[in-house]
Amino acid sequence: MSETPKDLRYTKTHEWVKTMPDGSVTVGITDHAQQLLGDLVFIELPKVGAEYVAGKECAVVESVKAASDIYAPVSGKIVEVNTRLGDAPETVNKGAYGDGWLFRMQPGNPEELKSLLDDTAYAALVEAEGH
Amino acid sequence: MGHRTSLYDTHVRMGAKIVDFGGWDMPLHYGSQVEEHHKVRQDAGMFDVSHMNVVDLKGANVRPFLSLLMANNVDKLKTPGKAMYTCMLNAKGGVIDDLIVYYMNEQWFRLVMNAGTRTKDLAWLDVTAHEMGGVNVLARPDLGIIAVQGPNAREKVYQALGEALRPATEKLKPFFATNVGELFIATTGYTGEDGFELILPGKAAPYSWQGLAEAGVAPIGLGARDTLRLEAGMNLYGHDMDETTTPLESGLAWTVGWDPASRNFVGRDALERQRAQGVPRKLVGLALEDKGVLRDHQKVVCGAAGEGEITSGSYSPTLGRSIALARVPAAVSGGSGCEVEVRGRRLAARVVKFPFVRNGKSCLD
Numbered sequence: 049m050s051e052t053p054k055d056l057r058y059t060k061t062h063e064w065v066k067t068m069p070d071g072s073v074t075v076g077i078t079d080h081a082q083q084l085l086g087d088l089v090f091i092e093l094p095k096v097g098a099e100y101v102a103g104k105e106c107a108v109v110e111s112v113k114a115a116s117d118i119y120a121p122v123s124g125k126i127v128e129v130n131t132r133l134g135d136a137p138e139t140v141n142k143g144a145y146g147d148g149w150l151f152r153m154q155p156g157n158p159e160e161l162k163s164l165l166d167d168t169a170y171a172a173l174v175e176a177e178g179h
Numbered sequence: 180m181g182h183r184t185s186l187y188d189t190h191v192r193m194g195a196k197i198v199d200f201g202g203w204d205m206p207l208h209y210g211s212q213v214e215e216h217h218k219v220r221q222d223a224g225m226f227d228v229s230h231m232n233v234v235d236l237k238g239a240n241v242r243p244f245l246s247l248l249m250a251n252n253v254d255k256l257k258t259p260g261k262a263m264y265t266c267m268l269n270a271k272g273g274v275i276d277d278l279i280v281y282y283m284n285e286q287w288f289r290l291v292m293n294a295g296t297r298t299k300d301l302a303w304l305d306v307t308a309h310e311m312g313g314v315n316v317l318a319r320p321d322l323g324i325i326a327v328q329g330p331n332a333r334e335k336v337y338q339a340l341g342e343a344l345r346p347a348t349e350k351l352k353p354f355f356a357t358n359v360g361e362l363f364i365a366t367t368g369y370t371g372e373d374g375f376e377l378i379l380p381g382k383a384a385p386y387s388w389q390g391l392a393e394a395g396v397a398p399i400g401l402g403a404r405d406t407l408r409l410e411a412g413m414n415l416y417g418h419d420m421d422e423t424t425t426p427l428e429s430g431l432a433w434t435v436g437w438d439p440a441s442r443n444f445v446g447r448d449a450l451e452r453q454r455a456q457g458v459p460r461k462l463v464g465l466a467l468e469d470k471g472v473l474r475d476h477q478k479v480v481c482g483a484a485g486e487g488e489i490t491s492g493s494y495s496p497t498l499g500r501s502i503a504l505a506r507v508p509a510a511v512s513g514g515s516g517c518e519v520e521v522r523g524r525r526l527a528a529r530v531v532k533f534p535f536v537r538n539g540k541s542c543l544d
Contacts, residue, residue, distance in 0.1 A: 087212055
């Protein structure tokens with residue numbers, strides 16, 4: 049079974065979002081997503097300073113089998129990326145909610161965060177996709 | 180629900196992620212595809228390939244039948260038990276399927292063909308058998324296949340299935356097969372490692388699989404099977420060749436039995452014509468020099484020589500980088516640089532010889 053921490057918010061496209069004390073958000077892929085993808089071997093991260101609107105593809109994670117797009121969960125600017133993933137993409141498989149975070153964004157409109165899924169809604173989505 | 184092999188329940192119990200593989204519910208992996216890959220290169224792993232199509236050909240005319248239908252020359256098979264890799268071609272020289280022919284005796288040859296081409300393969304064999312006579316085409320869905328591969332595969336097979344197998348199989352060279360009771364044991368495989376392919380009654384497969392697991396043979400999904408065969412530089416039907424490509428354009432010229440010139444196999448005229456006119460394209464290996472992963476159908480830009488396309492691309496767990504097979508213009512030379520289009524960008528790659536990996540070791544310079 050995959051983990052779904054209570055203190056995070058989620059997208060329908062399997063990203064997780066954590067609001068930081070400074071108002072920025074850290075983004076990664078869910079434990080469920082990393083399980084589905086399998087061993088990750090390459091991650092293409094966005095550039096710091098790049099701006100995206102919510103729902104726009106901004107990164108790519110590649111497993112042995114396939115490449116998958118990662119979508120910006122909210123609109124905003126990229127303020128930091130997890131450069132450690134360049135040499136160690138498997139970090140995401142080992143800890144999707146910890147060291148395997150992908151990037152940090154400064155949201156342009158914090159109201160957008162309210163439309164994200166909570167842990168219960170995301171767990172229900174995963175459950176529904178499994179049938 | 181797709182077709183299921185006799186090992187389906189065993190796979191589920193062992194934690195396999197099951198996916199659709201050309202109409203078959205097959206294990207993709209049992210946890211980590213990369214770990215499974217390394218297990219085969221370093222120790223021993225087993226694959227359920229019971230979805231493949233085992234066909235027994237019996238009768239007095241089997242040898243002339245295969246001489247007509249197969250691009251490789253079945254007359255190379257003189258010693259009972261000897262196996263041969265070959266393509267079966269259509270009249271245009273396109274590949275209907277690639278397969279292994281095992282010569283057991285003059286009355287019995289066994290074919291192991293792809294699962295996805297099963298219907299058309301059997302139709303093709305049946306039509307010719309009917310015309311020629313003296314050949315019985317007998318599909319064997321009652322049989323299962325367990326491929327045990329890796330440097331420790333043979334020893335673990337003896338440990339699991341009994342020392343009684345050792346005398347008949349210990350000295351078996353690559354590309355041979357022998358029967359021990361109900362067990363058909365072949366030194367063929369699709370990984371570039373030593374090992375056995377065991378063909379056995381489907382009903383008996385779960386028991387043998389369990390014994391092999393207890394002897395420390397790891398279950399391996401079809402995901403790792405693909406990266407293992409790609410590293411070994413082995414073609415995959417439907418990706419690296421199909422009915423629109425000839426063996427000469429698919430890195431398989433070595434499998435065409437040109438001699439004797441009098442052997443008029445199906446597709447020969449087309450191949451002779453192509454050879455005389457010059458084969459326009461060829462299959463090469465690519466090693467990615469930038470970071471990223473090469474994938475099927477990506478465009479390959481080879482400077483003045485023109486453009487080609489990746490036919491099998493993936494990440495190589497043994498080499499820690501991405502590799503591919505690609506069909507490119509014949510003028511492209513080995514060792515030259517090229518670029519591959521990945522998501523609108525061009526990544527640097529090099530044309531290299533394949534196999535990329537042999538018996539666990541890198542073949543790249």
